[in-house]
Structures are given as C-alpha cells and as structure tokens.
Amino acid sequence: MRTSRTELLLGRVLLAVALILTLLPLISMLSAALQPADRNPTGIVWPTDPQWGNFITAFEVGNVWRLMQSSAFIVLGVVPASLLIATLAGYALGALAPKGGRAILIFFVAGLTIPFEALIIPLYYQAQAMGTLNTPWAVIFPLLGLFMPFSVFWMRAHFINVPRELSEAARVDGASIAQEFRRIQLPLAVPALSALAILLFLWTWNQFLLPVVLIADPLDRTVAGALTFFQGQYSLSIPLLNAGALLIITPAIVVFLIFQRQFVRALLQGAVKG
Amino acid sequence: MNKATTGPLHSAEPQQPVATGSTPTGPVVAVAQPLRRRPVRRAGSRTAWVMLLPALAVYIGFVIAPMLMGLQYSFYDWNGVGASTFVGLENYTRVLTDPVLLASILNAFTLIIFFTIIPITVGLILASLIRSMRQGPVSSIAQTILFLPQIVPLAAAGIAWAWMYADTGTVNQFLRAVGLEGITRSWLADYGTALPAVGLIGSWVLTGLCTVLLLTGIGKIDGSLYEAVRLDGAGWWREFFTVTLPGLRQEIAVLATLTIIAALSSFDIIYTSTQGGPGRATLVPGISIFRIGFTQSDVGLASAFGMVLMVLVLLVVLPIQRLSKVND
Numbered sequence A: 001m002r003t004s005r006t007e008l009l010l011g012r013v014l015l016a017v018a019l020i021l022t023l024l025p026l027i028s029m030l031s032a033a034l035q036p037a038d039r040n041p042t043g044i045v046w047p048t049d050p051q052w053g054n055f056i057t058a059f060e061v062g063n064v065w066r067l068m069q070s071s072a073f074i075v076l077g078v079v080p081a082s083l084l085i086a087t088l089a090g091y092a093l094g095a096l097a098p099k100g101g102r103a104i105l106i107f108f109v110a111g112l113t114i115p116f117e118a119l120i121i122p123l124y125y126q127a128q129a130m131g132t133l134n135t136p137w138a139v140i141f142p143l144l145g146l147f148m149p150f151s152v153f154w155m156r157a158h159f160i161n162v163p164r165e166l167s168e169a170a171r172v173d174g175a176s177i178a179q180e181f182r183r184i185q186l187p188l189a190v191p192a193l194s195a196l197a198i199l200l201f202l203w204t205w206n207q208f209l210l211p212v213v214l215i216a217d218p219l220d221r222t223v224a225g226a227l228t229f230f231q232g233q234y235s236l237s238i239p240l241l242n243a244g245a246l247l248i249i250t251p252a253i254v255v256f257l258i259f260q261r262q263f264v265r266a267l268l269q270g271a272v273k274g
Numbered sequence B: 001m002n003k004a005t006t007g008p009l010h011s012a013e014p015q016q017p018v019a020t021g022s023t024p025t026g027p028v029v030a031v032a033q034p035l036r037r038r039p040v041r042r043a044g045s046r047t048a049w050v051m052l053l054p055a056l057a058v059y060i061g062f063v064i065a066p067m068l069m070g071l072q073y074s075f076y077d078w079n080g081v082g083a084s085t086f087v088g089l090e091n092y093t094r095v096l097t098d099p100v101l102l103a104s105i106l107n108a109f110t111l112i113i114f115f116t117i118i119p120i121t122v123g124l125i126l127a128s129l130i131r132s133m134r135q136g137p138v139s140s141i142a143q144t145i146l147f148l149p150q151i152v153p154l155a156a157a158g159i160a161w162a163w164m165y166a167d168t169g170t171v172n173q174f175l176r177a178v179g180l181e182g183i184t185r186s187w188l189a190d191y192g193t194a195l196p197a198v199g200l201i202g203s204w205v206l207t208g209l210c211t212v213l214l215l216t217g218i219g220k221i222d223g224s225l226y227e228a229v230r231l232d233g234a235g236w237w238r239e240f241f242t243v244t245l246p247g248l249r250q251e252i253a254v255l256a257t258l259t260i261i262a263a264l265s266s267f268d269i270i271y272t273s274t275q276g277g278p279g280r281a282t283l284v285p286g287i288s289i290f291r292i293g294f295t296q297s298d299v300g301l302a303s304a305f306g307m308v309l310m311v312l313v314l315l316v317v318l319p320i321q322r323l324s325k326v327n328d
Helices: A002-033 A053-061 A064-096 A101-113 A116-130 A137-160 A164-172 A177-205 A209-214 A227-233 A238-258 A260-273 B003-010 B018-022 B045-073 B090-097 B099-130 B137-151 B154-164 B170-177 B194-219 B223-231 B236-247 B249-264 B268-273 B285-295 B299-325
Strands: none
Touching (some): A002 A053, A002 B170, A064 A101, A101 A137, A101 B045, A137 A209, A137 B045, A238 A260, B154 B194, B236 B249, B249 B299, B285 B299
C-alpha cells in the first residue's frame, strides 16, 4: 500500500511536469507576442506593458481575415463531401458486404501509410494538367482522396457494429436499401460521423504541405499553409510573428475547447483505428 | 457548391430506434477485431458497388493515379517542362548512393528516437504510475492540456519552438536561471544540437497523445491482475513487465505505427523551424523531395525518392502490425 502511495505521488509530480512542459511553448509565444514589436524579445517575462496592439497589427499585416475565409472554403470543400462519400462506402463495406468487399477494404487500408510527401510531386503536375493549380481545388481534390482510406475505414468500423437484426427487421417490413439507409442507419451513424467530421476539420485546417506546394498565393491557402508567408512577412519582428501564429491557431483551439469531449474521443479512436 | 452534398446528412430524421443505447460507438481497440465476418446475403451486391463508386473514384483519381504517375516519373530525367529522357533505374541508384540523400534518410530514422521512443516511454511511465485518473475536473483539465499539441498545426509548433530555442528564447533563459550559462546557444543553429532539438519538438507534439491513449488502455486492464501480482510481492518493476506492458501491447503497436510514420515523413515542423539546416543537419526526406522537385526541378529524382520513402515506411510499419497480432 505504501509503495503505491509513493508511486501515486511520483506520478502526480511527473504529470505536473509534463503539463508544464506542454504549456510552456504556448506561454512563451504569448509572452513574445506581448512584448514591443520593434525590439528583440526575451524569453518568458511578465508583461508589465502588454502590447495587445501587436495582435491587431498582425491581424492586418497578415491578412488573417482573408486567410480564415480561404481556409473555411477549403474545409467546406473537403469535409462534407468526404463524410458523404465515406458514409456510402462504409455502409456498402460494413453492412452490405458485397463479393470482393474485403479486397476493396484492403485496397483502401493500404492507403493509410502513404506519406503525403511521396505523392506531392505528381500531385503538382496533376493539378497543373487539370488547371486547378493555384486554386483551392488543387488542395480540395487531393485531400478528398488522401483522407478517403481513413474515412472509409472509420465508417465501415461503425456500420459493421450495427446489429444486423436492425436492417433485417427493416427489410422484413418492406424497406428498400435506400429507406433503411436513411431511416435507420444514418441516425445511428451520427456519433461516428461527428467524430469523423471533427478529425477531418482538424486535418484540413492544419494541412501544410499541400497548400504550400499547390497554391502559390499564400492568401489563398489554409491558415497553416500561410504560416510560411507570416515568417517572411514578420521576419524582422518576433513579437508580430508569434502574435500572428497565435491568431492562426486560436480558432482550432476554440473549437477544441468547445467540443473537447468529442475531440478527445475522436482523436483517441482515430489514433487507434488509423 | 458543396452545400448540396450536405443535404442528405442533415435531413436525416432524428427518430432514434430503441437500440441506440446498445449500439457500440466503436470500441477504442477496433483494430483488434477480426476482419472476418459471418456470411450474409449478397442481394445488395450491386447497390453496394454503386455506393462504393464515389469513394473509389476519388481514391483512385487522387491517390493511386498520382502514385503511378510518380512511379513513371521516377524512371525519367525530367525538369518539369522540357523533354524527358528514360533513364531506367538511375534515379533510384542516386537516391540509394548519394551521401546527402542517404544522410536525410538517416536523420529521419534518428527522429524515431524523439517521435516514437521518448513519447511512448514517457507515456508508459506516466500511465503506469497514475494508472487510473479519477474522473473529475483535474483529470479533464490534464487531458485537455495534454491534447493541446495535437490541435496546434505542426507548422505553428515549429514556429513556437524556433522561438523557444532562439538566442534570447525561453530555453536559454531557463538555463541561465539555473546557472548553466555555459551551455546556452542558439539551439537550432548549432550543427550538433539542431537535430535533437527538432526531434524534441516532435516529442512535445506526441507525448500527450501517447500518455492519454496509454492511460485509457491501462484502465481496461483487469484490476485483479494487479492485485494478484502485488500479492506475489512484486514491485513496480515486475508489475510493469508482467501486467502493464503485455496488457498495452495493442496500444503500443498502434502508437508506434503512428509515430514512426510521423517521424519518417516529417515536414511541417522542420520547414518552419530549420528548413533542413544548419547545412544539412536536419535535412529529412520530405524536405529533400520538396527541394529536389521544386527548387532543383529534378522531377525524376524527387519522384524516385518519394517511392523510396513510401517503401521505407511500409518496411518499418508492416512488421509492427504483425507483432501486435501474433498472440491474438
């Protein structure tokens, strides 16, 4: 009993250290952001004269509003369509189980390990050939494909767990596949779908490589992709760079804090299923 | 344009069938489930294929087709605009013999120490010490904080840490405060420390995820196992190796897979913190491919490197999948 109390205490202390180390870089960013923009800041200092105006400057210089709009457009292009397409495929594989379905599943799962870097060169020339290069579509189309293995796998995992009796009962009552899908399967899939929506939002919002390569104008990129532009724009002012970076990560953090529970669950399940 | 596609999802009537409560929302260890299924009717086969069509179309169109294009490019010498010449396996020979490119592969493997080994080890130690976090405000705040690095874009993590590691940054400030003035430096600009420093950014990003996932896993281990091993007089050490570690095999395999892929295909963090420098100290395959393909316009070589990276990831990750399933 005594040993386990020591362990518990040790565990608490280590946890506290881990929590502090996790927060430190973010606090350090905030500290830098609040120091005078025209001087080289120093580490973490108590802001005696916090320069909140840095955030306004960063917002304007960095065209943050325009960036948020571009990001939102890309997210709206990727997430709803992915959900719809993956739901159809997940239902087909999980509930209907057609002949050859297993091979298709393996075909999708194989895509889970592909590093985006391995495809970025051909994706560039593909976008060029399609005429989408330097438009949001250059990022939206590939992301639909790149997220599809995970999304299909995720939705299939949901549908395979829905008791078969439910759909059989519906069939006995004379429901068509379409009716059964709409009336029974979709309502049941809401938790799985919302978790997937959260993950896809986050992955799209934070996507960096594709927008950097495929969209030349940083203002048309996702906010994460625009961070390179910030680095150039604010290269002379570390406080402004940090203020800009904080502005960019805030929306994701706010969404995270609101949907915290769902987020954590989605990320944990996402990690394991992925 | 995409608005229309959301229609069917949102119009689903919320008439929840009675069975909702009993529907598993997807157990956390879904991978553990056997993929085999009981035989079912094949009547819906045709419908199923129609439903699969859109997913297959985007996957083949934007993943498989580019992959085949990349494979084709990798056999050519092409600058992206002019004529291309078939060169056979020459690009692959270059990837596997060029010291600069090999060094970038080696760097990626070194990053595994920081992206995989450190986060999983720390996660295991923390999880086995805390074992179960009682539900409450403290545990939920702790979980929230541990997850923050997962929410921050990796590119922003690179910027945050570049500032931490700067001359006047927080790391040096701390070192001066504890009297280690002598070792302060610009950590990312120093040849000897740049790679570990970048690696630790990865540890920062991934440790929270590993800890929370392992804690969840440890909560599912049968408590009587711990009591039994304690009754046998085992200490923390033996308990860890006989109960905790075997019980978490599945979670560890998953985390190892995930973090190794992150290490081998790192790009964002390095792009915004060091760009591969100083010199080539933090050059990794992702950055190399980007530079060779878009700065040096050697499309063939960059594509070949992409193929090699893809195969490397598979070679490292596949045995882990095997391991995790051995005794199931």
